[in-house]
Amino acid sequence: MRLKFTKMHGLGNDFVMLDGISQRIRLSPEKIRRLADRHFGIGCDQVLVVEAPRSPDADFRYRIFNADGGEVENCGNGARCFAKFVRERRLTGKKQLTVETAAGPLKLSLLDSGEVSVDMGAPVLEPEQIPFCADRRAETYPLEVDGEVYTIGAVSMGNPHAVLLVDNVDSAPVDTLGPKIECHERFPQRVNVGFLQIQSRQKARLRVFERGVGETRACGTGACAAMVSAHLRGLVDDSLQIQLPGGTLTIHWGGPEQAVTMTGPATTVYQGQITL
């Protein structure tokens, strides 16, 4: 199978973008892993496949696959890259888009600045919907890992996130604690793990160990989940600048039942073809 692709990134969280409208795409988990492999394939954190919408209310549908081959529900950085991708490929002339994802519809706006703003929908906080095993909904939960108890927030942005507060992200145990929490038994579908350093009520730093990938240079849904968890704990205002290793996202959330808005860049790196 010969595939045309576009390599893109959102703050260094990188993607192989595939137009599934003008080319017929059949991808097994093994083929996804091959595309994502940084030595035997193109190399990326996620593979995104753009398709025609199933609903008349949407402009497109897009599917998201982690580097390990698993399909997931949502991808914030990917949503921004998707919006730029469909404009650049002239699949649409619109600047306001509705896209179907496995987590539901997202509304995206291409801004004159070149950045993209995404209405990420309202966070999900009920443990069984995250999913996370807990007796009741709370702002924070104790989580035991190797005999030590950590305090986490648990939030879904369509995909599951655990959020830990740290004094300094540079010294956070991302590589050691990240994978242990990713596969913790209380997260039956595994989980993305965010390490959040709050600098003020308007600024924070974040590193994310992503489910199915490992640490990435940025995580859009992770930034949204971290903001929600910090807001629930009364630690930040309604608008937060989050600095990730790859750059900064602006996240806005007014409180429970309200949508989270994420704004940031999307970058096209190159186009190519691959035979799988």
Ligand SMILES: N[C@H](CCC[C@H](N)C(=O)O)C(=O)O
């Ligand atoms: N690893 C995530 C999917 C990609 C999310 C991330 N790249 C973003 O920008 O939100 C998961 O398994 O739920």
